[in-house]
Amino acid sequence: MAGMTEMKITEEEAMPEARSADSAVEPARHRPMGATARKAVERVTELGEQTVGEVRCENPFIVTENVDVYYGDNHAIQNVTLEIGKSEVIALIGPSGCGKSTYLRCLNRMNDSIESARVTGKIALDGQDIYGSDLDPVALRARVGMVFQKPNPFPKSIYDNVAYGPRIHGLAADRAELDDIVHTSLDRAGLLKEVKDRMDEPGTGLSGGQQQRLCIARTIAVNPEVILMDEPCSALDPIATARIEDLIDELSQDYAIVIVTHSMQQAARVSKRVAYFHLGRLVEVDETDKIFTNPRHKLTEDYITGRIG
Amino acid sequence: MQNLTLILLLAAMAGGAFYAGRRRSFAVVGGPAHGAQLHSLPGYYGYFTLIWCLLPALGLFFVWVLLEPKVIVALIVQSLPDPQRMVSEGELNLLVNNIRNLAAGDAISGDADAVMRDAAERYNEYLAASRRVLATLTLGIAGLGGAIALRRIRPEFRARNRVEQVVLYLLIAASSIAILTTIGIVLSVLFEAIRFFREVSLTEFLFGLTWSPQTAIRADQVGSSGSFGAVPLFTGTLLITTIAMVVAVPVGLMTAIYLAEYSSSRVRAVAKPLLEILAGIPTVVYGFFAALTVAPWVRTAGEAIGLEVASESALAAGLVMGIMIIPLVSSLSDDAIHAVPTAMRDGALGLGSTRSETMIKVILPAALPGIVGGILLAVSRAIGETMIVVMAAGLAANLTANPFEAVTTVTVQIVTLLVGDQEFDSAKTLAAFALGLVLFVVTLCLNVIGLMFVRKYREQYE
Incomplete structure (x- = not known):
């Protein structure tokens, strides 16, 4: 996916140029493969195999050792070792196509649905190998919830959206218990006040920010141990973003949260640790303050000062 | 002149018009080097000339071909002596058909008399005259249209917009064919069905429980x-x-x-x-x-x-x-x-x-x-x-x-x-x-x- 995303972006960048040009006079020209990308490849060869900073943490909950991910021939993630602690928020940052989303999707085996994807290395959740043969990915995903880039409520009522998870996992014995779970989850997602009088209306009718909070409510309704967030605010306006960030802050009391973000401000605001990915490698991991004030690696510095992006 | 020859000639003229228009567009700005001064690409001036050359001529051609037989038949009938003209419509049709076949040298029903042979000869004459006039008119209009278009080419002339306008009409015409056909089919079915419902009531048709459509030709049949x-x-x-x-x-x-x-x-x-x-x-x-x-x-x-x-x-x-x-x-x-x-x-x-x-x-x-x-x-x-x-x-x-x-x-x-x-x-x-x-x-x-x-x-x- 990493490589594919990058290709897509290059195409999208080239398209408007071709369209806006006076097509009758000037033939659409293809922009050659970006010079910056090639330079970046050279830079990566400069950096060593070793990740800079502190990949270990006290009280680790998710442990990934030497993880490699391939999409067909494309080596999307290379030798990533990282520990994620219980009830900590870790932000994954890096330029487009650097593999941070791929890494995130390894943690709940969402890559399984991609036919050509292959994962090697060891990923353990609370000491249990999640790629082990005895582990059911379905059960895993109930423990590791995920919030996606674009709000994706089901075309069902608000109530049914939140009740979906508890229903399929049989978490509620009767209707009253289910009501309780739905209300608690919506409340924790900070959405209850806004929707309590219209629980039967379709979830797709909410605003973007509300939809995203509905998706978060839906995720916490199954009572996971970890929440993965793949750029959860990239489709939202600043006010909705601020609300989600507050929410992440509150949720971090109870859950380990791994958040992929393109916004360094957001990473600085919500996370305790930051991991910087570059072209499939984990370049640097450290406390958020250290990364943003005193990055140890040249690439990290370039990225957070806006020289790569 | 055969109609096919005429169409081929028209096509050749259209091709010529395209090149003339293109060349003219270069000429008005002083050579291909100054092509950027033209409002549209040179090709559009070519197409513009082609359209002016071809469309009016083709329009006339098709209208003429549609009306030609009717006009000629009317003229022939007019010229027939009274006894032949004062017959029923069906017989008149038969007569006209015979005259046409005679003119084309095909077999006819019955014997050909002098009146008919006369008429057949006139028919051929009319047809030949019509073809000559058609050829002259069509080619003339094509040439005239092309010439007018060529004269209108100026650097600031918006040929592209004109051509695109014509293309738009072509697209509309193409899409209306399907719609018009549907309407035609619906109407023809509808009118025949209305004739049916004059004989059989709508309620019997929709709610009757027996279907046996064999109607007898003679009253005494089973x-x-x-x-x-x-x-x-x-x-x-x-x-x-x-x-x-x-x-x-x-x-x-x-x-x-x-x-x-x-x-x-x-x-x-x-x-x-x-x-x-x-x-x-x-x-x-x-x-x-x-x-x-x-x-x-x-x-x-x-x-x-x-x-x-x-x-x-x-x-x-x-x-x-x-x-x-x-x-x-x-x-x-x-x-x-x-x-x-x-x-x-x-x-x-x-x-x-x-x-x-x-x-x-x-x-x-x-x-x-x-x-x-x-x-x-x-x-x-x-x-x-x-x-x-x-x-x-x-x-x-x-x-x-x-x-x-x-x-x-x-x-x-x-x-x-x-x-x-x-x-x-x-x-x-x-x-x-x-x-x-x-x-x-x-x-x-x-x-x-x-x-x-x-x-x-x-x-x-x-």
Whole structure:
């Protein structure tokens, strides 16, 4: 996916140029493969195999050792070792196509649905190998919830959206218990006040920010141990973003949260640790303050000062 | 001059006009080096000249060719001596035909007398004169149009806009052909049906329980009064369509679910084209498959479990029709399932649903309107299907809901009513049009409802 995303972006960048040009006079020209990308490849060869900073943490909950991910021939993630602690928020940052989303999707085996994807290395959740043969990915995903880039409520009522998870996992014995779970989850997602009088209306009718909070409510309704967030605010306006960030802050009391973000401000605001990915490698991991004030690696510095992006 | 030669000449002139226009556009700015001063690309000036050269000339050509025979015939009739002119319309037509054949040197009915030979000669003269005038006029207009266009070429002249305007009209004309044809078909069926309903009342047709369209030619024949109660046909159609849908909907839907969600890309790459081949088999082939293979098989199978099955049973026809419709249902359902955003799938999987829970609880409900729309389109296809039922369902208009008996359908009856020598003013023949009208109205309604479902569904995600 990493490589594919990058290709897509290059195409999208080239398209408007071709369209806006006076097509009758000037033939659409293809922009050659970006010079910056090639330079970046050279830079990566400069950096060593070793990740800079502190990949270990006290009280680790998710442990990934030497993880490699391939999409067909494309080596999307290379030798990533990282520990994620219980009830900590870790932000994954890096330029487009650097593999941070791929890494995130390894943690709940969402890559399984991609036919050509292959994962090697060891990923353990609370000491249990999640790629082990005895582990059911379905059960895993109930423990590791995920919030996606674009709000994706089901075309069902608000109530049914939140009740979906508890229903399929049989978490509620009767209707009253289910009501309780739905209300608690919506409340924790900070959405209850806004929707309590219209629980039967379709979830797709909410605003973007509300939809995203509905998706978060839906995720916490199954009572996971970890929440993965793949750029959860990239489709939202600043006010909705601020609300989600507050929410992440509150949720971090109870859950380990791994958040992929393109916004360094957001990473600085919500996370305790930051991991910087570059072209499939984990370049640097450290406390958020250290990364943003005193990055140890040249690439990290370039990225957070806006020289790569 | 032959018309074909004329058209070839016109085409040559049009080609010349294109190059002249292009060259002229360079000339007005002083050479290809200054092409940027032109408003449009040089080619557009060429097309502009071509259009001016070709369109008016072609317009005149077609109008002339349409009117030519009528005018010439009118002139010939005018010139005939009174005794020949004062006959009935039919005889006059015959006479004119004879004159034409004589003029063309073909065999004619009866002997040619002097008057006719005269007329034939005049006919040839008129025709030759007409052709000469047509050729001169057409080529003249083509040349004139081209010249006018050439004179209008200036650097600031907006040739592209003009050409695009003409192209736009061409597109509109092309799309109106289909619409006008539909309207024409509807009107012709409608008027014939109205003639039918003058003889047979609408209520008898729609609610009568006996269908026996044999009307006697002589009053003393047996079964002289035809009976036009179409209910047995409607129930027959309904029965066969129901059987077909009972086969096609589950199989098609499950195929779609498998192909869209479960199959590996390799299986999909093989299975999809194969399904499309199934859709491409001519229905007449399905027809003899139904009549020769499935019907006897249904009969033996029925007998084996002690059921009496007609050799042309509704079941056999319905089964085969269902198989024919599977690709339609599966490919429309496949589209609907694919149109559900991946985000839905990811969301459901991310909550820990199994694949089947994702499918049943999230994707199918989201895709349902599209699937229903597809099924309605399939129903209208089944109702209108003719060849399979003609070959496999039989002709007996039984009013029954038993799938093992022979039934007949609306389309089969239309075929039988119109096959063979017919007089086009008997109730028997006209009944075909009334049936056709019913068929048209029903399938139209189904299509409209189906498309409404499909559209509503599309809006949901855009």
